[in-house]
Amino acid sequence: MNSEKETFQEKNFISKSLFYRLSQFFGFLLGARFFVAFLLTFALYVSTFFLFNQDENFRNFVFDFKVHGIIFCTVLSILAGGIINQFYDFEKDHVVKPFRTRIQSFIKQKYFLYVYLAFTAISLGVAGFISYRVFIFFVIYQFFMWFYSHKLSRIFILNNVTFVSLTLYPFFGMMVYYETFSKKVLLMAIFLFLILLCIDIVKDTLTKRADKAFGYKTIATVYKDKTAKSIIIFLIILTMMVSMKLIAKTGISGFLSYYFSAGLFVMIFCIYFLLNNSKRGNFITINILRFWVFVGIIAMLLNGIEGKL
Template sequence: MNSEKENFQEKNYTKKSLIYRFSQFVGFLLGARFFVAALLTLALYVSTFFLFNQDESFRKFVFDFKVHGIIFCTVLTILAGGIINQFYDFEKDHLVKPFRTRIQSFIKQKYFLYAYLILSLISLGVAWMISHNVFIFFIIYQFFMWFYSHKLSRILILNNLTFVSLTLYPFFGMMVYYQTFSKKVLLMAVFLFLILLCIDIVKDTLTKRVDETFGYITIPNYFESKSVNRIIISLLIITMAVSMKLITRTGIAGFMAYYFAAGLFVFIICIYLIINNTRRNKFFIINILRFWVFAGIIAMLLSGLEGKL
């Protein structure tokens, strides 16, 4: 009888231990924003091969270890940036993201800091082996990742502009690496910048009171609600104008042309949702725009494959 009881307790302990370890693993992935990093990795590979690097064959691209090294360093830097950001926003996230914070609580904050330092050092080590210029590029990237989390995330307008700029910084690096400077690439960068800026501002409207409590000065808690809606609508209208410019003046064809044309209707829907201002509509806008960014990656992939075949 005692033996059965001990076996049951041992199995129960093992089960709890496995659940705890799994929770730690999930907590680390969420803290490091692993899924965001995975999406950005896909976006970097697709844009690098089909947008920035149009003259190189697929075989040559696959064996271009310098490019893979740069993307590897980027991924590690993004993971490290996600960790340091959640470290500084830990108290705020308790209110804004209680479920995520609860999962992250299975890991002590000091281990997140150890992971941040290890990822940053590995990234810089690989960057140094690639070239001194790449090393400097990632030193700047990591500094501003930390500085954004430490200081800039609390400063009006700079918080939104810095966040979006840091998201696009690796793409800028690839553009410089391949020296791909054209009107089409510039307009596509502006298009993506505006969508990400809209997402970030709408996201801030959902955390308005919490941001104000913890000293984050954002557009929604500085301006009146009507003014914030006008800013978002203006950004969406400018994004539509950029889409029209891309369709009519840059010679974009295939799936990308369909993507930018369909985007006009997507942005009209978002404007309608903003005018009918509810919390539920704001969630819809964020998810619609996030999906549209992902759809853009897929459209670029399909358009690139169509052009290569």
């Protein structure tokens, strides 16, 4: 009888220990925003090979270790940025993201900081090994990621513009590396900047109360709901205008032409949901826009494969 009881207690202990370790693992993934980093890495590879790097063949691209090194540094920098951001936003996340914060609580904050320092050091070490210019590029990137989390995330307008700019910074780096400057690339960058800006501002409308309580000045906290939504709708209309310019003036073809054409109707749906003046409408809008960014990456991939065949 005692033997059975001990066996049961042992199994229960193993089960709790396994749950604790898994919770730590998922807490780390969420804290580092691993899934966001994975999506950005995928987008960076797709855009690098099919948009910026138009002359090099696939074999040369695969063995271009300098490019892979830059993307590796970018991934580590994004993970480090996610960690330092959740460190500064920890109190706010308790209110806005209670489930994620609960999982992250299985790991002490000091361990997140250790990983942040390790990722930063490894990233800068690899960047320095590639070239001093790449090193400077990532020093600037990591400094502004820290400065955004520490200070800029609470400053009106700068918080949204800086967040979107930091998201696009690695893509700008690849564009400079390959010296791919064209009207099409510029308009696509403006399109992506506007759609990400819309996502960030809509996100602020969903976290308005917490932002106000913790001193974050956003468009949603400074202006009334009607004004904030008018700004978002104006940005969506600008995005639609850029899409039409891309279709009409750059000779864009294939899957990307379908993407930008269909995007006009997607934007109209977003405006419709925003005009509903409800939190649910905002939630649907932000998820539609996020999904449409992902569709854009897939469209670029398919368009690139079609062009390379």
